[in-house]
Amino acid sequence: MKTLVVVSHPEINNSQTQQFLLQGAKLLDVTRHHVEGLKKIDVDNEQRLLMEADRIIFQFPLYWYAAPAGLKNWEDKVLTRNFIYGDGNDNLMDKEFGIVVSTGMPLKEFQRGGSENITIDQIMAPLRAIADRAKMKVLPVFTIAQFQYMKEEQQMQLLIDYQRYLTQEYPDTLSRREEWFEREFSDRLKNFDETNCTECETILNTFIQQKEDLEQLKSTISLIKQGEDD
Amino acid sequence: MKTLVVVSHPEINNSQTQQFLLQGAKLLDVTRHHVEGLKKIDVDNEQRLLMEADRIIFQFPLYWYAAPAGLKNWEDKVLTRNFIYGDGNDNLMDKEFGIVVSTGMPLKEFQRGGSENITIDQIMAPLRAIADRAKMKVLPVFTIAQFQYMKEEQQMQLLIDYQRYLTQEYPDTLSRREEWFEREFSDRLKNFDETNCTECETILNTFIQQKEDLEQLKSTISLIKQGEDD
Numbered sequence A, B: 001m002k003t004l005v006v007v008s009h010p011e012i013n014n015s016q017t018q019q020f021l022l023q024g025a026k027l028l029d030v031t032r033h034h035v036e037g038l039k040k041i042d043v044d045n046e047q048r049l050l051m052e053a054d055r056i057i058f059q060f061p062l063y064w065y066a067a068p069a070g071l072k073n074w075e076d077k078v079l080t081r082n083f084i085y086g087d088g089n090d091n092l093m094d095k096e097f098g099i100v101v102s103t104g105m106p107l108k109e110f111q112r113g114g115s116e117n118i119t120i121d122q123i124m125a126p127l128r129a130i131a132d133r134a135k136m137k138v139l140p141v142f143t144i145a146q147f148q149y150m151k152e153e154q155q156m157q158l159l160i161d162y163q164r165y166l167t168q169e170y171p172d173t174l175s176r177r178e179e180w181f182e183r184e185f186s187d188r189l190k191n192f193d194e195t196n197c198t199e200c201e202t203i204l205n206t207f208i209q210q211k212e213d214l215e216q217l218k219s220t221i222s223l224i225k226q227g228e229d230d
Helices: A016-026 A043-052 A069-078 A120-133 A152-167 A174-190 A194-229 B016-026 B043-052 B069-078 B125-133 B152-167 B174-190 B194-229
Strands: A003-007 A030-034 A055-061 A096-103 A142-145 B003-007 B030-034 B055-061 B096-103 B142-145
Touching: A003 A043, A003 A152, A016 A030, A016 A055, A016 A096, A016 A152, A043 A069, A055 A152, A069 B069, A096 A120, A096 A152, A120 B125, A142 A152, A152 A174, A174 A194, B003 B043, B003 B152, B016 B030, B016 B055, B016 B096, B016 B152, B043 B069, B055 B152, B096 B125, B096 B152, B142 B152, B152 B174, B174 B194
Parallel strands: A003 A030, A003 A055, A055 A096, A096 A142, B003 B030, B003 B055, B055 B096, B096 B142
Antiparallel strands: none
């Protein structure tokens, strides 16, 4: 699966969150594309990048309940009507569309009565409408709230969840997670120093062993459930 | 009442709708401000304009279920957190916020199952959230659908409705409409050639006479209703 991450941030080098996500994306086989960093928007090239991808992610900080102006400018130029749906075109049909959004506000404020008084889902409705128009498959939004207050452990969890959001098959199921972890872990082992490898391989083997135990457990539960239904 | 119309359109001279609205706004005592026409966004000056207004209108064509990038750029620069709500500030509190949006799609497509599959109200939720954050009073959206297909009579009706949206007291009631028409008609009479004045004054007097008849009718109906309640 090919993933294209269209990133928008007017001061990306000063953004802790974006720099952190950048490190996470670097370990993966994804194309990352910073719209404010483009000298000129080459519409043909941008459209080609979109067409080559299987999953397209818009990644940005929330500015006034929307993406920064840079992304809107990119949308207004690149997403021509003809490219999205005009003339019977369906260049992006069946591709997946995801959003990674960061905010400095606590998540609980994004509801009626909260200080923001609007949900993340409502905020993202216009972007989702573009995806609908292009007949894309819409993924749930990946929201990062108050990154700067996260403990290291939370940040590590975020990194894994983010990496899965970029490259794991959708919808998210336990077996797809297992598959993703096993594949990523094996891949990354190959890039490790020889010295660390023994320990890493033990971890991988334990992971695989536990995965098999889990499979065993699942079929036992399945049998019990069948008994209940009889 | 002072009205500020913040207009966003990347090619305003080529837009029939915007040129038509411009003619309508010229007859009124409103400040009109084209964001893409600004050489540089002077944040202090823009904030001063906003603070001087009683009613602030954002006017733009719908591009991908949102305002054009130019307006978002203006928002991201001018609407600093500190200006809108930071530090206990409430510079825009109790001012009215309205939206004039034009679209080339028929209005009926803006609903679930329509080709746009999203309502105008849902599309405008992020802008309304800014107004909520600033403790402004939100006016209903003024939507102009398929201006290019309107007959002359429909366009004239649109012009009046638009002018009322910019300057009539809110909420819209019959008596406020009457008041607005009488005031605007008298004002415009003053700018007419002497030659036309007799006919115009007749119209104005007829209008005032009918308004009085209507008042009479209303009190009669009111008496009948009282009778029903007894």
